[in-house]
Amino acid sequence: MAAAGDDAVIGSTPLPLAFARHLARDRRRSAHTVRAYGATAERLTAFLARHWGGAVDARALAAITTADVRAYLAARRGEGLANASTARELSAVRAFLAFAGVEAPRLKGPRVGKGVPRPIAxxxxxxxxxxxxxxxxxxxxxxxxxxxxxxxxxxxxxxxxxxxxxxxxxxxxxxxxxxxxxxxxxxxxxxxxxxxxxxxxxxxxxxxxxxxxxxxxxxxxxxxxxxxxxxxxxxxxxxxxxxxxxxxxxxxxxxxxxxxxxxxxxxxxxxxxxxxxxxxxxxxxxxxxxxxxxxxxxxxxxx
Structure with missing residues (x-):
């Protein structure tokens, strides 16, 4: 979605908000999906702003690396995110980067080891x-x-x-x-x-x-x-x-x-x-x- 990644198209609208509007208007996703994915976009851009020490727009996102995404997910895991939620977060990150016209770094989501069946959290x-x-x-x-x-x-x-x-x-x-x-x-x-x-x-x-x-x-x-x-x-x-x-x-x-x-x-x-x-x-x-x-x-x- 190259057009979405063009700063001129995004205009003055913050990128996470533009992403959320895209999900609601163009993808017709449910309200809770829009809310969850939009929140991930906001968290990611805020994290990268601290991580990189500067403003984050579509052009800046083009420089994102696998190490950056790993650092973000590690920070989220440190906040208590379980495996399934971390995988969900990674899915939202990929969707956000695709919206911004950026190819997401190749990164596998966390896996749950096999063993005695347990109720899911x-x-x-x-x-x-x-x-x-x-x-x-x-x-x-x-x-x-x-x-x-x-x-x-x-x-x-x-x-x-x-x-x-x-x-x-x-x-x-x-x-x-x-x-x-x-x-x-x-x-x-x-x-x-x-x-x-x-x-x-x-x-x-x-x-x-x-x-x-x-x-x-x-x-x-x-x-x-x-x-x-x-x-x-x-x-x-x-x-x-x-x-x-x-x-x-x-x-x-x-x-x-x-x-x-x-x-x-x-x-x-x-x-x-x-x-x-x-x-x-x-x-x-x-x-x-x-x-x-x-x-x-x-x-x-x-x-």
């Missing part, structure tokens, strides 16, 4: 949802997939339960009625962030939201297939360096493990997950213990 769950959104063919499809994945992680739904929701769930409130296995209905809390994500999708969806029609629609208006979501997640996790066990269902496991780690009792967790027996819920005690053991081994000086 909260920021990794969000990064996964954002990456799926960014790669969508249409903005409304990105909003749909983002909402579905946040629903799996934020409310602990099975993918089949999420895709079985209909327009009867609208308008959304603080809780959501979910029909699980054997037709059993349960009530789950709906986090504000999840509710907003679903509402954004509904506002942009080109298909009608009748009470008896699916809430989450496929590209041609029918019910969204679980396979479509799984394929999108598989592509996104590869780009973010997440392990192959990072599936839509893993978001439900992460929901359960994180709640247990924050003090939720097994009976409450059983109700939230819709398990018929407490034994099904007790597997999360072992998962949480394994996670705590990892923390202990990494943090204790004598471990």
């Amino acid at each position: 909260p920021d990794e769950a969000v990064a996964l949802a954002e990456e799926v959104d960014e790669d969508a063919a249409e903005p409304w499809i990105g909003l749909r997939d983002f909402a579905v994945l946040l629903l799996l992680y934020g409310a602990g739904l099975r993918i089949g339960e999420a895709l079985a929701l209909t327009g009867a769930s609208l308008p959304l409130g603080e809780t959501l009625a979910v029909t699980g296995k054997r037709g059993k209905t349960r009530i789950v809390p709906l986090l504000p962030q999840v509710r907003v994500a679903i509402e954004h999708y509904v506002a942009e969806c080109p298909w009608p939201m009748a009470r008896d029609l699916p809430l989450f629609r496929g590209a041609k208006g029918g019910a969204l297939s679980p396979g479509v979501v799984r394929v999108s997640v598989r592509k996104a996790r590869a780009r973010l360096g997440l392990g192959e066990r990072t599936t839509p269902h893993a978001l439900r496991h992460s929901f359960a493990t994180h709640l247990l780690g924050r003090g939720a009792d097994l009976r409450s967790l059983q109700e939230l997950l819709g398990h018929a027996s407490l034994g099904s819920t007790q597997i999360y005690t072992a998962v949480d213990a394994a996670h705590l053991l990892d923390v202990y081994r990494n943090a204790h000086p004598r471990a």
Whole structure:
């Protein structure tokens, strides 16, 4: 996009703001993608201004090197960024540099080593949802997939339960009625962030939201297939360096493990997950213990 990299075309508009406007107007990306990528552009230019000791415009960006990008990512990692979020940050950096007409330095994103499967961290769950959104063919499809994945992680739904929701769930409130296995209905809390994500999708969806029609629609208006979501997640996790066990269902496991780690009792967790027996819920005690053991081994000086 050479024209975007021309200072005369950018004019007096700061480059990160011009980039954000380009994403919103020309690429028609979702609001949260515009916000996240725009914030990365602002952080990068501010870092380079300090790093280089001078103003950063499109012409200055042409001199960026792999070492500069590595230094920026190292600074972000020092702020506590996890692997998936770092990979997401690198993706945003590449998009920003391409907008500025600069060839991004060749740099591989961080990889997650193989080993015992673990629940993904909260920021990794969000990064996964954002990456799926960014790669969508249409903005409304990105909003749909983002909402579905946040629903799996934020409310602990099975993918089949999420895709079985209909327009009867609208308008959304603080809780959501979910029909699980054997037709059993349960009530789950709906986090504000999840509710907003679903509402954004509904506002942009080109298909009608009748009470008896699916809430989450496929590209041609029918019910969204679980396979479509799984394929999108598989592509996104590869780009973010997440392990192959990072599936839509893993978001439900992460929901359960994180709640247990924050003090939720097994009976409450059983109700939230819709398990018929407490034994099904007790597997999360072992998962949480394994996670705590990892923390202990990494943090204790004598471990």
